[in-house]
Each structure stands twice: as C-alpha cells, then as structure tokens.
Amino acid sequence: xPKLIKNQDIIDDNYQLLxxxxxxxxxxxxxxxxxxxxxxxxxxxxxxNHQGSVGVWLDSHEEPELxxxxxxxxxxxxxxxxxxxxxxxxxxGRLLRERFGFLGELRAIGDVxxxxxxxxxxxxxxxxxxxxDRCIDDALNGLKDFSETYQAAVDQPQPLFRRRMQAE
Amino acid sequence: xxxxxxxxQTIVDERVTQFREQTRRYLAGELADTEFLPLRLQNGLxxxxxxxxxxxxxxxxxxxxxxxxxxxxxxxxxxKGYVHFSTRxxxxxxxxxxxxxxxxLAELATVQMHAIQTSGNxxxxxxxxxxxxxxxxxxxxxxxxxxxxxQWSTFHPEFAFLPRKFKIAVxxxxxxxxxxxxxxxxxxxxxxxxxxxxFKVIVGGGLGRTPLIGTVIREFLPxxxxxxxxxxxxxxxxxxxxxxNKYKARIKILVKALGTELxxxxxxxxxxxxxxxxxxxxxxxxxxxxxxxxxxxxEALPATSQQLAQQLADDPNFNHWYQQxxxxxxxxxxxxxxxxxxxxxxxxxxVTDKQLEAAADLADQYSFGEARVSHQQNLxxxxxxxxxxxxxxxxxxxxxxxxxxxxxxxxxxxxxxxxFCALANAKSIxxxxxxxxxxxxxxxxHDIGELDLNISxxxxxxxxxxxxHIGILGVDKKGEEFYQxxxxxxxxxDASLGKILGPSFAKEDVPNVIAKLLxxxxxxxxxxxxxxxxxxxxxxxxxxxxxxxxxx
Numbered sequence: 066x067p068k069l070i071k072n073q074d075i076i077d078d079n080y081q082l083l084x085x086x087x088x089x090x091x092x093x094x095x096x097x098x099x100x101x102x103x104x105x106x107x108x109x110x111x112x113x114n115h116q117g118s119v120g121v122w123l124d125s126h127e128e129p130e131l132x133x134x135x136x137x138x139x140x141x142x143x144x145x146x147x148x149x150x151x152x153x154x155x156x157x158g159r160l161l162r163e164r165f166g167f168l169g170e171l172r173a174i175g176d177v178x179x180x181x182x183x184x185x186x187x188x189x190x191x192x193x194x195x196x197x198d199r200c201i202d203d204a205l206n207g208l209k210d211f212s213e214t215y216q217a218a219v220d221q222p223q224p225l226f227r228r229r230m231q232a233e
Numbered sequence: 234x235x236x237x238x239x240x241x242q243t244i245v246d247e248r249v250t251q252f253r254e255q256t257r258r259y260l261a262g263e264l265a266d267t268e269f270l271p272l273r274l275q276n277g278l279x280x281x282x283x284x285x286x287x288x289x290x291x292x293x294x295x296x297x298x299x300x301x302x303x304x305x306x307x308x309x310x311x312x313k314g315y316v317h318f319s320t321r322x323x324x325x326x327x328x329x330x331x332x333x334x335x336x337x338l339a340e341l342a343t344v345q346m347h348a349i350q351t352s353g354n355x356x357x358x359x360x361x362x363x364x365x366x367x368x369x370x371x372x373x374x375x376x377x378x379x380x381x382x383x384q385w386s387t388f389h390p391e392f393a394f395l396p397r398k399f400k401i402a403v404x405x406x407x408x409x410x411x412x413x414x415x416x417x418x419x420x421x422x423x424x425x426x427x428x429x430x431x432f433k434v435i436v437g438g439g440l441g442r443t444p445l446i447g448t449v450i451r452e453f454l455p456x457x458x459x460x461x462x463x464x465x466x467x468x469x470x471x472x473x474x475x476x477x478n479k480y481k482a483r484i485k486i487l488v489k490a491l492g493t494e495l496x497x498x499x500x501x502x503x504x505x506x507x508x509x510x511x512x513x514x515x516x517x518x519x520x521x522x523x524x525x526x527x528x529x530x531x532e533a534l535p536a537t538s539q540q541l542a543q544q545l546a547d548d549p550n551f552n553h554w555y556q557q558x559x560x561x562x563x564x565x566x567x568x569x570x571x572x573x574x575x576x577x578x579x580x581x582x583x584v585t586d587k588q589l590e591a592a593a594d595l596a597d598q599y600s601f602g603e604a605r606v607s608h609q610q611n612l613x614x615x616x617x618x619x620x621x622x623x624x625x626x627x628x629x630x631x632x633x634x635x636x637x638x639x640x641x642x643x644x645x646x647x648x649x650x651x652x653f654c655a656l657a658n659a660k661s662i663x664x665x666x667x668x669x670x671x672x673x674x675x676x677x678x679h680d681i682g683e684l685d686l687n688i689s690x691x692x693x694x695x696x697x698x699x700x701x702h703i704g705i706l707g708v709d710k711k712g713e714e715f716y717q718x719x720x721x722x723x724x725x726x727d728a729s730l731g732k733i734l735g736p737s738f739a740k741e742d743v744p745n746v747i748a749k750l751l752x753x754x755x756x757x758x759x760x761x762x763x764x765x766x767x768x769x770x771x772x773x774x775x776x777x778x779x780x781x782x783x784x785x
Contacts, residue, residue, distance in 0.1 A: 128472075150271055150354070152394025156471050159391055164506060180255060180272055187390035203263075210251045213243045215384040217511045218391070224460075224511055225240055225384070226518040 068201050070182075071170065071192040073208060075201055078194065080120060080141060082174065099143050099174075102127050122174060125153040129160045136167040144190075146175040155188045162189035162219045179207035189219035234295045234603055235380045235525040237345045244387065245342045248349060252276050253335035260332065275393065277323075277351030278334055281655050287326045287334055288351040289341060293361040293379035293403075294322035294606045298593035301604060303344040305589035311337050316589065318574060318582040318610045320646055320697055321400070322360045323351050327653055349387055354395045356386035356467070360402045362410040363571075363607035366526060367615045369563040372422050373430055375405035377523040378459065381514065385460045392467045396474035396482035399467070400439075409726035412608060414438045414447050415700055417484045418466060423453065430456045436466060436496070437488030440694035444730045445485045450497035457514045458504075464512060465504035469496070529601040529616055534566025538619035553675065554626055554637040566619055570600075572612040572634035573644065577669040579633075580662045581647040582610030591632040599625050609646055611639065641678045642686055642747075643669045646697055650690030650707060651714070657690035659707025659714035664688055664743055671744035681751055683763045685724065700724035702765045703750060704731040705743065716743050720750065720776055721768045732773050735781055749780045 069078035080097040086104035087093055097117040105112060105121045112119045120141025123129065136142065142161060144154040154173065161167040172192035173185050182193055186208055195204045217224040237245070252272075259269040273279075277288035289304070296304075304324055308316050311333050317325040329337060341347055351358055359382045366374040382401060386392075392399070404411040405422035413419030419435035432454045438447025454462050470484045473491075488496045545552045560569040572592065575581050584592070592612055596604045599621050600614035607613055612634070617625055629635040638644045645668065648654065650661030665688055672678060687701030698704030704719040716738050719731030738746055751764075753776050758767045768776070 149268070150394050151476060152354075152392070152396075153472055153476075155391045155394070156468050178268060180268075181394075184388075184390040184393050211244060211247045211388065213240050213247070214390075215244070215387055216389055222511055226381075226515065226521075227511060229238075229240065229521075230515065230517050 067194070067197075069172075069192055069194055070201060070205055070208075073205070075205065080118070082122065082143070099141060099172075102131065106131065120170070120172075122172075123157060125151045125157075127157075129157045129165065132161070133165050136161060136165045136169075139167070139169055141170040141172055141192075142167060143172040143174045143194075146173060146177055146181075149176040149178050149181050151176075155184060158185065158188035158190050159219060179204040182207035183210045187214065187218040187220050234297060234376075235292075235522065241384075242342075242345070245345070245347050245349075248276075248347060248388075249335060249338045249342050252338055256331065256335050271353055271394070274353035275350055275355055276334075276338070276353075277348035278331070279352065279655070281327070281653055284328045285331050285334070286653065287329045287337060287348060288319065289324045289326070289346060289348050290351050290358045291322050291324060291346075291606050292383045293359055293365070293376055294363050294608075295376065296604050296606065297344075298596045298602045298604070300344045300346055301589050301593040301596070303340060303346065305586035305593070307337055307340055308586040308589070315583055315585045317580070317649060318584070318606050318612070320582075320608050320610060320648070320695060321351075321358055322363075322606045322608055323358055324606075325649070327649070352398070354397050354399075355393050356389060356395075356399045356401065359383055359386070360400070360411055360416075360608060362404055362406055363605045363611075363613045364410060364560065364569055364615065365405065365605075367562050367564070367567075367569055368406045368408075368410075369561050370407040371563070372405050372424055374523070374526055375403040375422050376526045377519065378420070378422065378456070379403050380522050380525070381459065381518070382463070385463065385512075389467075391464075392471060395467070395471055396476045397479065397484075399470070399484070401463075404726075407726070409724070409728075410607075412697070412700065412724040412728070414726070414728040415440055415444070415697075415724065416447065418463070419447050420459075425453050432456065432459060432462075434462065434466075437485040437493070438728075439483050439485045440697060440699045441483070442480055442692040442694075443483075443485065444694070444699040445489065446728050446730065447485075448488065448493045450493060450500060456519065457516075458508055459514060461507050461510060461512045462500075462504055464507060465500050468503055469499045473499075528564075531564045531567065531616070532618070534564075534618065536565040538566065541619045541622060544623045548623075550637075551623060551626055553679070554635055555622065557637040557641065557679070558635070558639045559622065562616070564616075568617050568619055568622060570614045570617045570622070570625060570629075571607070571639045572614065572629060573636040573638055574611050574634070575638060575644050575669070576633055576636045577643065577673055578666060580649070580652075581645050581665055584612075588632050588634070591628075592634070595625060595628055595632075609644065611644070637675065638678060640683050640685075642672050642681055642684045642751075643678060644686075645669065646685070646687040646701065648689050648691075648695035650688075650696075654690060654695075656693055657707065658692075658709035659690050659716065660740075661688045661690040661696060661705075661707055664705060664707070664716060664740065667740075667744050668747055671748070681754070681764070684765075685722075686747070687722070697724065698722070699730045700728060701731060702763075702768070703747065708737055710737070714740060716740065718743075718746055718750075718780075720773060721765065723765055734773065734777055746780055750776055753779045 122143035421433040434451040435447040651657040689696035722731030
C-alpha cells in the first residue's frame with residue numbers, strides 16, 4: 066500500500082485517487098475514494114451511498130469557494146500540485162482552513178517534494194502524498210526546516226510581532 | 234538601523250542550514266536541476282554565463298559599516314575581489330563557487346545579512362528612497378514599514394511560488410526616488426486630512442517586455458492594514474495571475490486584463506475577509522520597529538557653516554562636487570553625500586573590496602557607521618556634518634568615489650549585460666564606458682544638467698531603460714549586437730515610459746547618437762528646462778530628425 070505523511074507520521078494511504086470521474090454505468094471501486102471536485106458536486110447522491118469514505122480533490126486552478134458550505138461533510142480534501150512551482154494550492158489550503166473552516170485531512174497530491182512541505186504545512190496541509198520516486202523518510206525532514214516564522218498562517222495564527230509583544 | 238533579535242537571527246541561521254542541506258542534496262544528485270532551480274533562485278543564486286552569481290539582499294538599501302566590511306571580506310575570500318551594486322538595492326557576486334555558497338551565507342548571517350528572496354518567483358527585496366529618514370521632503374520615514382514588509386514577506390508560506398517575481402517599493406517623499414510607479418506594488422506613504430499615516434497603493438507597474446506605469450487601487454490605506462492588504466493583493470495575484478506564459482505572468486498583465494476597477498474590487502473583496510485579523514499591525518509593533526530607525530545623535534549645529542562656505546569659495550573642484558553629489562539634509566548643519574560608483578572605465582556599480590572597506594571607514598568616521606545603496610547604483614553617506622564635507626571629499630577622491638556626476642549623463646544606470654548575464658542579448662557595460670569616455674568634459678556635463686541615461690542588455694530591463702530620459706536597449710539581430718535608443722522616460726512621481734527613436738544602431742554609433750540628442754536639447758531648451766522637460770515640450774520628432782538625418 067502506498068505511504069503518506071500525515072500529522073508528521075508515515076502511515077498507509079488507504080484512499081484510492083480517481084484521476085477522472087468514474088463511469089456512471091459502472092459500479093464504483095471499493096474502499097475509500099478521492100474523487101474529482103466536479104464529479105462529486107454533480108453526483109453527491111451516488112457518493113453518499115458508497116460504502117467507503119469519499120473525499121474530494123481539487124486541481125490547482127479549481128476554486129475552493131465551490132465547496133464552501135460543504136467542507137464539513139468531507140473527511141479528506143486533496144489539492145493537486147501539477148508542478149511544485151504552481152503555488153495556487155497554498156492559497157486554496159489557507160482558504161479551506163481559515164475561511165471555510167475545514168477540519169478534516171487536507172492533503173497535498175501531485176508534484177509534492179520535501180522542500181515545499183514546510184510552506185504547505187503552514188498553509189493548512191496535514192497530509193502529503195510524496196512523489197513516488199522520492200524517499201518519504203527524507204521528505205519528513207522538510208517539515209522541520211524552521212522553528213520560527215514571521216507571518217500568521219494556519220499553523221500559527223498569531224504573527225511573530227504579536228507573539229514578541231506577549232513575550233516581553 | 235534594524236538590529237536582529239533572537240527570532241530574526243534564528244530564522245536567518247536556520248535558512249543557512251536549510252540551504253546547506255539543499256545544496257548538498259543537489260550536488261549528491263538527490264535534487265534534479267529543475268528542482269534545485271527555484272530553491273537556489275529564492276536564495277539569489279543564478280547559474281550565469283561563466284559562473285554562478287549570488288545576489289545578497291541589502292534590505293531597503295541600508296548597510297552598516299560592519300556589513301560593508303563583511304561584504305568586502307567575502308569578495309576577497311570567495312570571489313574576485315569586487316562586488317556589483319544592482320538596481321534593486323542588492324549586491325551581486327559574479328564568481329562564487331556553488332559549493333561555497335552555504336559558507337558565504339553563514340558568514341553573512343554573522344552580520345545579520347542574507348540572500349533570501351533576492352530572486353525567484355516570490356516577493357523580492359523591498360526597495361525605498363536612498364534618502365529615507367533624512368530627506369527634507371519626507372512625510373514620514375519609510376524604513377520601518379520596509380522592515381515590517383521584509384519580515385512579512387520572508388518565507389511567506391502562501392507566496393513562495395508565485396506566477397512570477399514580485400517587487401515592492403515604498404516612497405515617502407514628495408519626490409519619488411524609489412521608482413514606485415514601475416513596481417508590482419508601489420506604496421506612497423501619505424497623511425490624510427486627520428493627520429493619520431497611511432498608504433496610497435499603486436499596482437501593476439513594471440518594466441521588462443511590457444512596460445507599464447502602475448495604477449492607484451487605493452488612495453488611502455490606514456497603516457495598520459498594510460500587511461493584510463498586501464496579503465489580499467498577493468492572494469488575488471497568486472490565484473488568478475497567468476501561469477501559462479512567463480512573459481505574461483506579472484501582476485501588471487492581470488491588472489490590465491481585468492481592468493483596474495475589477496482588479497481592485499477583487500482585492501477589496503478578499504481584504505474584507507481578512508482585514509481585521511491577527512495580521513493587523515499593532516501600534517506597539519510599528520513603534521518597536523520605528524525605534525530601530527531612531528534619529529542618530531546629531532549635534533546642534535547652525536543651518537549653514539561659515540567654514541563650508543569658505544571652502545566652497547576657495548576650491549572650485551570641491552564646489553563642483555558639492556553642487557552635484559551633496560544633497561540637503563533635514564537636520565541643520567548636516568548634508569547627504571552620494572559617492573559616485575560611476576567613474577569612467579569602471580562598470581557602473583562595481584566596487585572593489587578595498588573600496589568597500591574604505592567606504593566603511595568613512596561611514597564610521599563621518600556618518601554614524603551607516604551607508605545606503607541607491608537604485609541608481611551609488612553609495613550614500615546620509616548624515617555628514619557640513620564641516621566634515623571637505624575632508625570627506627578629499628578621502629573620497631583617494632578611493633575613487635568623488636566623480637562629481639550624480640544625476641548627470643555619466644551617472645549611468647547599467648545592468649551587467651552580456652559580459653556576465655546569461656539572459657542578455659547584448660553587452661551594456663562597454664556602451665556605458667564608451668559614453669562616459671566620450672562625455673568626460675565636466676563643464677559640458679554640468680551644462681547639460683540633470684539627465685538619466687539607463688542601459689539594459691535585454692528586454693528584461695534590469696537597467697531600467699524604459700524610464701531613462703535616454704534609454705538604451707541591447708538587441709540581438711542575427712547574432713550581432715545592436716542598440717535601440719529611447720527618449721522621454723522618467724522614473725519619478727511623474728513617471729513616463731520612453732519612446733523608441735527609430736531603427737537601432739551599431740555599438741560604435743551610440744556615443745554619436747547621444748551627442749546628436751544633446752545637440753537638439755541644447756539648441757531647443759529654455760533656460761530652466763531639463764532634457765526631459767524639453768523633450769516633453771517639443772516631442773520626439775526633432776530628436777529623430779537630427780539623429781537619422783546624416784545617416785543617409
């Protein structure tokens with residue numbers, strides 16, 4: 066089974082990612098599924114009847130606003146990083162956490178590499194499907210690059226300037 | 234100036250460790266070229282024409298004498314004994330070894346310096362007026378706000394992988410010396426009718442292949458909202474900026490595509506959600522950072538020095554230098570001195586390790602141990618007593634800093650061009666040198682007066698040719714280098730973009746073309762007019778006619 070970094074641990078990934086919408090006339094695959102956003106929005110009843118858990122994945126250009134009122138019904142939301150240099154997913158992550166109050170698993174998928182994990186974690190991601198050709202143990206170290214940060218973000222809602230004041 | 238506390242130091246130290254590890258993994262083959270590229274760029278490390286180039290941040294242009302000495306030491310130890318001051322208030326090393334960059338960063342960290350975000354598709358070093366804090370025409374000192382922006386932008390987790398590079402400039406004086414109108418975001422510090430401090434927010438300016446003057450999206454942003462508003466602008470850009478074409482990825486293209494109205498509506502809508510959150514600045518924080526830029530221990534001096542008046546009367550060379558390289562200071566008895574880094578025959582902005590150390594000594598002796606870098610690639614000692622000007626000038630002569638050409642034709646802004654830069658289509662440094670050599674008569678230069686001549690070796694416009702009164706752009710035609718000449722650009726608060734004169738010129742013709750442009754100016758000007766004023770009055774036609782007339 067593929068591995069996943071979740072909450073700073075390496076665990077088994079027990080979700081199957083459906084890259085495209087499954088055919089309407091075929092049964093859904095068994096088990097936990099991560100399905101494309103548009104498909105999930107259109108076929109909610111179908112997924113509600115599914116035996117396993119169902120999460121949704123968004124591509125980098127897809128707007129989290131489309132999920133706004135429904136995030137609490139989802140156990141997992143995954144954001145695709147088609148290339149690690151495509152930074153739209155960072156904004157998507159923050160919006161899902163900070164604006165729409167998503168509390169479940171926020172997973173980075175796609176071109177997910179060690180050197181981006183620290184930023185992703187700050188933007189609310191707590192799960193990382195590391196690119197298959199990379200060492201997941203090594204990637205885990207990427208979460209520890211810095212012990213201090215300036216800005217407010219999901220992991221630290223108080224910017225350093227407010228914490229400095231409290232420390233004085 | 235701003236002094237790091239344990240938090241700032243920790244972040245910079247941890248960055249050194251992080252980059253050391255990234256470099257190790259790259260050299261060990263664990264990171265592909267394409268993966269290392271954005272990581273090294275976010276640390277100002279380019280692979281250039283001949284060697285790597287490392288760009289070190291001089292946040293908002295301020296450096297202590299200790300920092301200057303460290304830059305000199307690094308130049309000696311890891312490079313070829315000189316550094317280049319760029320148009321972004323940064324310093325560039327042209328010959329470091331990739332393997333040694335982590336060690337250079339470790340050395341920089343010991344004097345509270347770094348290379349964070351001096352390149353790459355992230356928020357770059359924030360720039361400001363080199364006379365910040367001492368200019369008489371200033372509303373408030375912009376440097377604390379620049380430092381607040383520096384901290385906010387450092388490793389901003391949401392904006393480390395933007396569609397393109399992102400540059401912010403802050404100006405607080407009546408005269409814009411920061412070229413804020415040609416930045417992704419330009420911030421003008423202003424006071425409203427109630428006397429409260431805030432920002433006029435300008436977005437979407439920029440040079441490069443689509444040069445544009447920025448437009449105002451907010452007339453008054455109260456100071457406490459600075460960072461949340463920047464977050465809103467950057468978030469809109471990050472989400473909706475184009476990523477399919479790097480030449481169309483700057484925020485100016487998004488602003489143009491949406492229109493200023495719709496763009497600002499999007500920003501305002503985003504900001505509504507976040508405006509009163511934890512990122513709202515506190516007065517304590519503004520005060521804390523401001524306290525680092527407190528007024529140095531100025532002496533109570535008469536507004537004008539009798540001694541200086543006598544020296545100016547006695548020594549015409551000193552007088553020349555004083556007229557050109559010394560500016561008025563807001564404190565009585567003090568002056569602002571600009572060291573020219575543009576003597577003829579030296580690449581504009583280049584200084585040797587020895588010169589840097591000399592500048593550090595002079596800063597210690599005459600200017601509270603601090604210096605500034607200007608975006609025109611000169612070095613400024615901002616707090617010099619009028620009675621010290623004469624000995625400072627004599628020392629400046631010894632070290633090659635006293636060329637009395639600030640703001641004149643030979644004070645050329647020039648990118649490193651094809652001599653160093655892998656992007657360049659043409660060389661720019663030899664053009665600057667040819668022009669400097671041709672126009673080395675000081676009386677003539679003074680007669681011509683204020684004139685910005687800017688040279689870029691390619692469309693990326695690092696030499697800001699679009700906003701030079703005269704701008705020169707190196708172009709490549711079938712493997713040969715040619716030079717396109719523009720006139721009418723200006724970088725100040727009345728910013729304008731230059732117009733192309735006509736067909737480009739061979740390298741050896743460029744000084745003649747400049748001479749012809751100057752002939753038109755001299756014959757047409759009214760007594761008070763600068764080159765740019767005459768151009769604005771008479772238009773491009775007379776210049777065009779004169780330049781192309783005899784070519785046929």
